Amino acid sequence: MADKPIEAVVFDLDGVITDTAHFHYVAWKKLAEQLGITIDEAFNEQLKGVSRLDSLELILRKGKQKYEYTEMEKERMADEKNAHYCQLLTQLTPNDILPDIPELITSIKEEGIPIGLASVSKNATTVLRSLRLEGTFDYIADAARIKRSKPDPEIFLTACAGLGADPRHSIGIEDAAAGILAIKASGMFAVGVGPSLSGADYLVESTDRLRWDEIKSSYLMHTAINH
The missing domain is CATH 1.10.150.240 (Putative phosphatase; domain 2)
Known part of the structure; x- marks a missing residue:
């Protein structure tokens, strides 16, 4: 059976895109x-x-x-x-985007895969504006309309729905334990950034270790084993 294509990649904001x-x-x-x-x-x-x-x-x-x-x-x-x-x-600038995140986003977009944002921050648009990343994401989950916080999967399920993606064929990227639990509960593949995120399917110490080819390979291996 052919590998299912990756339908979406959903990012957390704080600790993944920038560190607020x-x-x-x-x-x-x-x-x-x-x-x-x-x-x-x-x-x-x-x-x-x-x-x-x-x-x-x-x-x-x-x-x-x-x-x-x-x-x-x-x-x-x-x-x-x-x-x-x-x-x-207001002190944030594009220089505060975490290392290698622009390159990762570019690599994903080059494959035509939509990207979303799943942040519980009600200031997400303010942060993106300061970083000059407004318009980068295809869908941003509205934190004001999310009823249940992470580790509940609601915000990741909302982001996938907004992107028209099946969570089982999508990837979430998080730096917090509550976020990893939320990704896993949604049925997505969980990429963790930082220490002590034992529930992640793929884990790196920092954003400068995130490589799209390696994430894809790990996702495809995980999918083959679990389906």
């Missing part, structure tokens, strides 16, 4: 300090790939303040964090 994790950390740390809660970069790893309100819940739980605020107050705090984060985003 530090900006998130700075903004969350400032808010946490105002609440009398101490967080560090190790704790911030838990917030990667998690929605804004869910991230706030994790911080409040750490500070044993989970039940001290109304939903309206939590919304206000999340908005305050986001405003600070957006200020930091």
Whole structure:
């Protein structure tokens, strides 16, 4: 039986296209300090790939303040964090695109494979504009309309649907454990970037190790074994 063609490649944004994790950390740390809660970069790893309100819940739980605020107050705090984060985003330039990502995108597009973006960030279009990547992606999942955060597969399934692709014949690229779980739950082939992503089907340490030919080979081998 002939190999099924790859129907789509869906990227996460933070940690894959660019690294705004530090900006998130700075903004969350400032808010946490105002609440009398101490967080560090190790704790911030838990917030990667998690929605804004869910991230706030994790911080409040750490500070044993989970039940001290109304939903309206939590919304206000999340908005305050986001405003600070957006200020930091203005510092981004195309130089902040992670190594070899432009080359990877070009290689995929040259084969006529559509690419999508599956980021829980509601600031994704702002980030892409700063990086001058607006118009690069064929479909961007609207985080504002996603009801369930990663590790739920909703955002990857939404991106595949928007691209008209079967998830079982598509590839997702992520740098967070929650994202890898979401990709796998969707039925996609999971490419992990970074350490300790044991659930990934194909894993590299950093974006400069991402090579389209190697990803394709691994995908085809995985598909042959599992189908």
